Amino acid sequence: MGDSNRRRARSVLAVGLALLVAVSLSATALTYPVGDPAGGSETxxxxxxxxxxxxxxxxxxxxxxxxxxxxxxxxxxxxxxxxxxxxxxxxxxxxxxxxxxxxxxxxxxxxxxxxxxxxxxxxxxxxxxxxxxxxxxxxxxxxxxxxxxxxxxxxxxxxxxxxxxxxxxxxxxxxxxxxxxxxxxxxxxxxxxxxxxxxxxxxxxxxxxxxxxxxxxxxxxxxxDGRTTIERVVPQSQANRTARSRANRTAPEPIRVGDTMVVAGLTNRRPDDSTVFVEVVGGPSAAAFDLAATQTWGTDGAWSVAIEVPDDAEPGTYRVEAEDGDDAETVRFEIRPRGANETAEVGVGGGWRRT
Incomplete structure (x- = not known):
């Protein structure tokens, strides 16, 4: 995706997300428990x-x-x-x-x-x-x-x-x-x-x-200061598993051609007024990935987006960036061939790490 197209896509995403958030807030603001207006657990x-x-x-x-x-x-x-x-x-x-x-x-x-x-x-x-x-x-x-x-x-x-x-x-x-x-x-x-x-x-x-x-x-x-970080880049099949401990956070997660990958992170920005944009910015087929964005997170600051790995993506090392307009973080991750049988091991092969 060219730079001008990416800028245009980012603007469209921001406007669309703002409208969705406005509709969501107007529909649900009065239904939240008073102790947690972000809609968290009543406990x-x-x-x-x-x-x-x-x-x-x-x-x-x-x-x-x-x-x-x-x-x-x-x-x-x-x-x-x-x-x-x-x-x-x-x-x-x-x-x-x-x-x-x-x-x-x-x-x-x-x-x-x-x-x-x-x-x-x-x-x-x-x-x-x-x-x-x-x-x-x-x-x-x-x-x-x-x-x-x-x-x-x-x-x-x-x-x-x-x-x-x-x-x-x-x-x-x-x-x-x-x-x-x-x-x-x-x-x-x-x-x-x-x-x-x-x-x-x-x-x-x-x-x-x-x-x-x-x-x-x-x-x-x-x-x-505002801060937005990437905590995990994993296949969607593993995204709902219990988060790994900080000590093991760099353990590799195999992502393959044709998968849907989930990029998850933390921010201290306000969801009502801020957007986290997630973009694959480096790698053999980086331009083939769609731009993703979210304005949805609770008072814990935890956000996530799903990005499709194109069927024709070339395996290799990629870089993905999350930014909120003021702060950004980039991490590296690996994409493996479809159907590869190798098993990921800690410290070996694929996975992701901060750059």
Whole structure:
């Protein structure tokens, strides 16, 4: 396939996949379990509570008739990461007995992002694209981010109800005062408190305050560069087998002329807005292979595509590339003649390896 044809095919695939994802999301978004909007197992824990030893443990709540409660919340990171190229993280959850919640994120350098979200009549709060940028336009630093959602308790006020002289302070009052305390608008632009100090201050003024019945849920994710990798190149007949351990990941998998091969990998990019393109870029008959692409993966970041090996492909060593528009990885794999009887052994003959 020539370069111009490949570019045209890539554009067509991207548009087609975007339409399919849009239709799929509109048809199924409200049917996912609240704890896993990517459609994962209902047995998965809906909330990852921060377990960092230096942070106070968030108070766990269940629905009661006597006051507000969270059912679940989730920051839709991918395998515990958010890519800097995406720059946003979706949040969706439920909260009963309140009409709003406050989302607060803390980066490793002490920068803070806040967002006040309304709770609808179905007790759902949602922000599809929470920007990881402070209110003065500074992006969050790469690294560990503590992400929280706060709701006032039965009394409807934050903490003990007093914030900088404001009686019966609600979430909006608290948000303004906390951002000022965190150093918003400092003349020199410097952050004067560490992440740990800010989180402790936040907890002290909310769930740890005297007489407080506030509710808080907390998670963590890593804000880092986008990454897309290839983990396996195998015949489709073996694609559904249990993944090999990392120690044996380079064991060869025989792929033959006329087979359908599966290329599988991992990414931390958002499936809604990103496409992983997979292309055979080197080898005796590389131009005969079709381009493949996917926008379908869950919160584990695991993607896969199937590619037909042409009946007239010449056996030999090939290279396949996976790329997301910003990051790419290429691995080598072997195609053997149709009907060959040799048995693949670890470290001998075919298989695949990174280049």
């Amino acid at each position: 998965d824990p809906p909330v990852r509570v921060s377990s960092a030893p230096h942070l106070p443990a968030p108070r766990q709540q269940t629905t009661t008739e006597s006051g507000p409660a969270f059912d679940a919340t989730v920051f839709k990171d991918i395998a515990g990461q958010v890519a800097t190229e995406d720059g946003v993280v979706p949040v969706r959850g439920t909260a009963t007995g309140t009409d709003s919640v406050l989302v607060v994120l803390f980066d490793r350098r002490g920068r803070v992002v806040t967002e006040l979200l309304s709770v609808n009549d179905s007790d759902v709060f949602e922000e599809e694209d929470l920007e990881l940028v402070t209110d003065d336009g500074t992006p969050l630093a790469e690294g560990r981010v503590v992400a929280t959602v706060l709701s006032p308790g039965r009394d409807g006020v934050v903490g003990d109800g007093e914030v900088s002289g404001v009686a019966r302070a609600d979430l909006a009052d608290f948000e303004e005062e906390f951002l000022d305390a965190a150093g918003r608008g400092a003349a020199d632009g410097r952050v004067t408190r560490t992440q740990q100090q800010l989180v402790e201050l936040y907890y002290d003024q909310t769930i740890e305050d005297s007489g407080s019945d506030d509710l808080l849920l907390a998670e963590e994710f890593v804000y880092t």
